[in-house]
Amino acid sequence: MKVHEENESYPQYALMLNLMNKKAVVVGGGQVAGRKIKQLLECGAKVLVVSPVLIGDLEELAGEQRIEVRRKPYSTEDLQGACLIFAATDDPEVNQLVAEDAHQAGIFVNIAHASEGSDFTNPAVLRYGHVQINVSTGGASPTLTRHIVERVDDIIDERLEGLALHLHEARQRAQQDISAAKKRQQILRAYGNACWEAWEQKRPFPIWEEWYSNNE
Template identity: 45%
Template sequence: MINLKGKRCLVVGAGGVATRKVKSLLECEAQVTVVSKKACSDIEKLAQEGKIKLIEKSFSPEDLDGNFLVFAASDDPITNRLAAMEAAKRGIPVNVADDPELSTFIVPSFLRKGHLTISVSTGGKSPRLARRLKEWIESNIPSGVEELLSKLEKERSFVKKSGLSMVEKVNFYDEIIDRSGILKKKGDIEN
């Protein structure tokens, strides 16, 4: 995971796939620019709300200048390939929708629950499987995880100053996690 807060990111394309990329970037508080001849209504709305910058024109290599990373998500494979090749020449990380071979990075399917972030990746082989696995994991996260995470965070400063060995630290945290009971499997019986 990379911190994109305040970073300039370019999305080439303005259809459904591009919209998902834009929304993910906005969640990360990136500064998003979209370049496309035509934009779907969701992209136009985000531009009208001032959440993104929309440049309605064909992609050109100069559009890459000053960007931290690029998503090539147009409905035109030639445009996506051009964006990928030009980004690579400039050393700008690029993700090409539906073409992991042209991508210099992949985006895992991820979920957030408070401060807990879990990501699932198939290395670009099957984004749909990654998404389904993420949904399955999300539906199986027990309630109380956020509270447990807060408790562990509070204990962490004590543990750092405690002088405990690594094994003792692991045992300390495991004891808290085990006592919480949230990781017990359904159907487990108490001793």
């Protein structure tokens, strides 16, 4: 198996993680850590925060018992059982120590303000119900990422959320109505195209039962 050199350049691998009830450790209690923590909670993760001091928003989350808090300086034992680590203190030396311990334990780590030393970066996220659009410049320019997000948000309207829900419901109906997997896939692709055209032209989405009876 080929071992790649550290100076070789490769794109980051994009994936969506299911963090429901999985443990994530955030080392730090400031603004940057707070943003990471809120995003993790939105995804259903169990969050452990390691920091002697917390900002007000995090104190509220701790008071509501939505996060576990260890009010102390970081130590290696804090990473035990975690699937993701975030080093988000204002001390680069502490962040580097967290990263080294995470790498030693084989756990993916994100280092605040140091994408080149991180195993992953967090994209900017736009959510429209079932639809999630992630935008990343691989840590090259958060400013460019923000501008791209704003431009995308300008051209997407709220009907996209309705379209995703409409197609989700149609998929469930198709699983009941069409037993052959290959035919079901073809029909759903054609129906999805018809719904997309309706979204672009701002027309009502075709009703599954009527559309399917005319296209089976």
